[in-house]
Amino acid sequence: MQSVDTLTRAELADAIHRQLGLSRAESLSMVESILQHMVTALSDGENVKISGFGTFLLRDKGERMGRNPKTGVEVPITPRRVLTFRASQMLKDRIAGA
Template sequence: MNKSELIEAIAERADVPKAQAGRVIDALTDVVGDALADGSQVSLVGFGTFLTRERPARSGRNPRTGETIQIAASRTPSFKAGKALKDRVN
């Protein structure tokens, strides 16, 4: 399912126009992204938690030259599914 299909499905289930559903999806992604950028996590009970994980610095290899390079430490977004979502999928 892509973004336009998601907007269409939400518009049908919530009985709202597609434009309004699109604005809601855009607002949700903006709020979650801003929270993660600030180091916070967003928990939706029954669905899951959006959070960031720390990736330590490590060494890697350039596949073209075989040269060893240093890869900097970084934060990466992550999602941890809640129990209700896991049960629904299984």
């Protein structure tokens, strides 16, 4: 079984620190600023596209009937907005080649 690692904000900031030579505090501030800008755009109903990486899309799902898998009872699922991610072709190609 393959080990699953998680890339954290601190690791992103450290990569910026190493590659751009900014201080650790400036690097972390940059990461936080970018993430906050993305969150604000998404909460305002905008999609976020990062060229060469992918697109974060908001989708409105209507009400529908679902089924409780344990009891089999049908229950209504309320309408909601969901966030999806669609990877760019460039990202898909790099992952497939890895």
